[in-house]
Amino acid sequence: MRIVVASGKGGTGKTTVATSLALVGGESVRCLDCDVEAPNAALFLHPVLDRRQEVGIPLPRVDTARCTHCGKCAEVCQYHAIAVLGQTTLVFPELCHGCGSCTRLCPEGAISEHLHVTGVLEGGLTADGLEFARGLLQVGEPMAVPIIRELKRWPPRRRPAIEIWDAPPGASCPVVETLRGADFALLVTEPTPFGLHDLKQVVGIARELKIPAGVVVNRDGIGDQAVDAYCADQGLPILLRIPMERRIAEGLARGRSLLETAPDYRPAFQDLLAAIQDRVNAEYAR
Amino acid sequence: MKLVISIAGDSLQSPFDARFGRAAAFCLVDSDTGSWTAHANPALEAAGGAGVQAAQCVAGLGAQAVVSGAYGPKAYASLSAAGIAMHLAPGNAPRTGADVLAQFKAGELSQAQAATQDGRH
Ligand code: SF4
Ligand code: SF4
Numbered sequence: 001m002r003i004v005v006a007s008g009k010g011g012t013g014k015t016t017v018a019t020s021l022a023l024v025g026g027e028s029v030r031c032l033d034c035d036v037e038a039p040n041a042a043l044f045l046h047p048v049l050d051r052r053q054e055v056g057i058p059l060p061r062v063d064t065a066r067c068t069h070c071g072k073c074a075e076v077c078q079y080h081a082i083a084v085l086g087q088t089t090l091v092f093p094e095l096c097h098g099c100g101s102c103t104r105l106c107p108e109g110a111i112s113e114h115l116h117v118t119g120v121l122e123g124g125l126t127a128d129g130l131e132f133a134r135g136l137l138q139v140g141e142p143m144a145v146p147i148i149r150e151l152k153r154w155p156p157r158r159r160p161a162i163e164i165w166d167a168p169p170g171a172s173c174p175v176v177e178t179l180r181g182a183d184f185a186l187l188v189t190e191p192t193p194f195g196l197h198d199l200k201q202v203v204g205i206a207r208e209l210k211i212p213a214g215v216v217v218n219r220d221g222i223g224d225q226a227v228d229a230y231c232a233d234q235g236l237p238i239l240l241r242i243p244m245e246r247r248i249a250e251g252l253a254r255g256r257s258l259l260e261t262a263p264d265y266r267p268a269f270q271d272l273l274a275a276i277q278d279r280v281n282a283e284y285a286r
Numbered sequence: 287m288k289l290v291i292s293i294a295g296d297s298l299q300s301p302f303d304a305r306f307g308r309a310a311a312f313c314l315v316d317s318d319t320g321s322w323t324a325h326a327n328p329a330l331e332a333a334g335g336a337g338v339q340a341a342q343c344v345a346g347l348g349a350q351a352v353v354s355g356a357y358g359p360k361a362y363a364s365l366s367a368a369g370i371a372m373h374l375a376p377g378n379a380p381r382t383g384a385d386v387l388a389q390f391k392a393g394e395l396s397q398a399q400a401a402t403q404d405g406r407h
Binding site for chain 1: 338345
């Protein structure tokens with residue numbers, strides 16, 4: 001079962017929820033930090049990272065001796081990452097998505113591919129025995145999506161019963177990539193107008209990908225009732241409410257997970273995990 | 287010689303458009319005879335790589351030189367590879383493609399020696 005924890009923006013407590021859920025699942029879980037531009041789940045899970053792999057984009061390289069400047073590659077590239085200008089064929093690495101179309105379609109076999117390293121994958125076990133892995137996008141590299149894709153494909157040590165994928169903040173391509181193939185989207189929000197605005201965006205993505213979703217309201221009590229009303233209206237179950245509590249905020253600021261600071265929340269997260277499992281199973285039974 | 291001027295309309299009398307990759311159209315002018323044709327910029331809707339696409343369009347028109355207000359790094363690299371001279375008509379003063387053509391003919395325009403704006407992905 002693959003659960004994505006997402007939120008429209010940063011700072012809603014998404015990682016707190018994802019790591020807490022992972023910790024109650026223990027050894028049956030693999031947790032992936034898909035926020036490859038600013039991964040921070042490891043801060044709360046303390047894994048021993050002992051696996052590492054470089055990943056990147058297969059960039060085309062043109063053999064000038066074979067290229068006839070026919071223009072086929074430029075025609076097929078929807079990203080304009082390869083261009084034929086007069087007697088020169090240029091590749092723009094910053095635009096290339098590594099899709100391989102140009103290589104396949106070059107009639108002269110003039111294009112080969114080489115890996116342009118844009119990030120690394122790192123993985124290891126936590127003290128609780130749960131498997132953790134994250135992707136790190138190299139500074140200055142524009143494309144997060146290929147790293148997320150590779151991270152999700154990285155073979156686990158053992159097949160986990162539960163995958164928990166901590167999505168990047170926002171509602172753009174990296175979030176869509178993280179959600180792809182998930183069985184459930186757990187959406188973390190705050191009961192404020194901003195929270196609601198961002199929630200609507202991720203709900204839109206989940207709906208488009210036909211992924212069942214549920215909501216966690218974090219810092220419950222700080223805002224208004226609009227998130228509740230929206231969820232009721234949309235038939236989105238609110239699966240957990242975490243009240244605004246000073247001790248939690250202080251613990252997180254010191255790099256301690258929610259469950260370390262407030263072990264009394266453990267049953268609530270166990271229930272949350274069970275509720276998600278029930279919903280996914282019900283979905284498949286339909 | 288065949289010259290391309292970036293314009294915000296569909297004729298030589300249209301306003302000059304200073305953005306190369308994002309110009310509405312390109313006016314191809316024969317600087318000797320004054321005859322011209324207008325061509326929509328295919329890169330206008332491009333999410334990324336507008337400079338490359340616009341440069342390919344200009345190269346495809348058979349131009350030897352281009353006049354615009356600024357060139358991003360990818361447009362610069364592409365136009366250089368195609369051997370197309372890049373001229374700069376600086377400033378924001380409102381003027382038409384024909385005005386810019388006159389400036390070009392009078393030798394008032396300098397050539398870009400490097401990309402003159404940051405490209406955006
Ligand atoms: S398709 Fe192949 S031969 Fe044709 S221009 Fe591209 S690299 Fe050269
Ligand atoms: S690999 Fe794909 S994106 Fe990259 S240049 Fe070739 S066709 Fe374009």
